Amino acid sequence: MYVSLIFSTILVFYIHGGLAINCPKSPAKWCDNKNIAKACGVIEQCNKYVWKVRDMNDRVNLSIYYETLCPDCRQFITTQVWNAYQSILSIVNISFVPYGNAREIYRPETKLYQFYCQHGADECYGNMIHTCVIYLYPNTTDHLPFIYCTESTEGDVGTVAEQCAEKTTVDFDKVSACVQSRLGNQLQHVYAAQTDNLKPPHQYVPWVTVNGEHTEDMEQEAEKDLIGLICKTYKVI
Template sequence: MMYKFLGLLAVISVCSATIKVKIDVYYESLCPDSAAFITEQLYPVVKEDLKNYVDINWIPFGKSTFETRGSEVLFECHHGPNECYGNKVHSCAIDNIQANSYEIEHTKASLQLDFINCLMKIGKNFPDNKYPGEKCARENHINNWENIQQCANSTEGSQLLKKNGERTMEFQNPLKSVPTIVFSEQYDDDRQRKALTNFRGFLCQYIAQSQPSPRVCQGINSSGKNYIAPILIVLGSAISRLF
């Protein structure tokens, strides 16, 4: 009987496993539209409700351009030189942020999300004309701001931003709109429009295509069906018959 019970637990585990949706976010550090999308739509959804259902790849570059002169890389950014520096900070943070084993509540992905959201929320309004990297690091459990800052002010930051530029141009050259949101490496204008106008709703619909819809999505996805409840009822009935 114990073996049957363990077998049912295995079934429950399989049924409750989540398939993460890969989301690529092409954005700019000082772009108002990027800031609005990240802080008002993506962050509130991913921070809590659907954090276990997404795998975000951040690509800060947008409509910038670059040219290589010897060992030096020169950038021209959509919103000016300050954005070039901001893009480097974002690039270095994405590459350098690491989770600590003694702070298990903070993963690398959650630290990146919190830090980027903080930077985008402050936007162009730098207090005392000082870039808010240190402030956002201090407020969001980022313990290696010095490494990120050093990276942003060195050739390392330039190379990381160049890599983001190459990735952006490989995807779309020039990038048609900022931000651009790509689900599972599949882009079309309709998905882009839906993601920008109702990220929560579209993500819920997208998740429901491949797995049971999360409870927080009930009543939000296109079908409105509750896929989880019937499974739990059947499993619960089966377990009860064992005892």
């Protein structure tokens, strides 16, 4: 009697000396583990909509606030961030916020924002290019190689961006159209607001947050050993 109650949802029995599992009546239990999912014929669905999402939520959330022509930002992205991307992408979500120490002024006559950047107009252009690439190619594996290429290549901002687009999956015509549009302007404003609302306020770039937090110790460790910092933070309870 008690045995039948315990296994009223999942019926377990032996067949040819092995353990077999029947599919539970409740769909909420179908993705509890791979054996149950297999019995229910929903392995693919569980992997796509439950297990993968759960895995993404377990990842470390790394955000990098930077500006495209900042030497320290370029060094950090092309070494520490690039190495982390190549080695431990499965445990980290990497987000780029290309704005840095810029400032913005709203122009009511044009209903657009005008941006002023620490390293001049070329940097504002570079920030906008990165902003549009991230928007048009939201997957890290699509936009990070482009960002790495532009940050590791010296030269005219537009020319370098076109060359890096040819080396990656980026369509520069689409990016250029975005940069010159109201959409691009608004996207950059969103990054401006995100940067200006950091707590604590950012004091320099690159500025790193891990799971939404920033400390000086964390920043120093990220710049010396980003992989170590992410691995140490991963699934910490």
